[in-house]
Amino acid sequence: MRLMRMPNGVPGTTGSYFDWLQDEINRLFDPEAAELGPGLLDRPAAPRVDIVEYEDRFELLCDLPGVDENDIELTIAANVLTLKGEKKAPVSEERRDKGCKLYRDEIWYGNFQRTISLPQGVDSENVGATSKNGVLTVSVPKRDEAKQRRIEIKSS
């Protein structure tokens, strides 16, 4: 077991920890989710993602507020998407030492990495990514053979 960073929340209050614990325990008993996200026993700081399936593509949405696009590295190999980057501290250590009084700090920062396995049949050649309002959107189109097709039924 690795040391893990606690989730976003107010240190000292139990509410957010209970939410988190509940999420974690639900996740532990959910075999599908266990494969997708970082689990209870191995959780480096990681941004939250959503993956949405559309008829012709998958869309990955990731909350990365305040992270510069140049600090994000996105790679895809076959159907495995890797999102790597660094989230910088809003108030650097240096400034903390120099007359900057920190009252509350709830966010996580540091390096992060997420590896996401997409289903077979994605077109890794045509992946597009945009960033807007601190949300990164990665669009991965499906290959033609993976798209749903309607089959005509002929009457005989």
Next chain:
Amino acid sequence: MATQELEKTATVRPVGTIWEEGGVIYLRLEMPGVDKSDLDVRIEDDQLVIHGKRSDLPKDAHNVVRERRRGDFRQVYTVDDTVDREKIEANLESGVLLVTLHLKEAVKPRRIEIKAG
């Protein structure tokens, strides 16, 4: 936002950092997916009310993975008399809201000269 409407809206508290530097209090809140036009920052009596509507959550779509929190961002702070209410600034950039609250001159620490008699 009307109370009735608010009761029906799911809200989450944005996480943030609060610090003071050179007589100014900075409030940095992470509100990913909130557009400038959907953000409301206001002073009501003694309260600083921050409400941001999320517009990036996909509706009626098939979610394969769903980790991001649902709901609007909302946080209410009580502002005391040490803050100059005329000088509150808010700036939203790539999902991060930075509110600048200036302390009143009278509250700032001051060095008192000692005169030799």
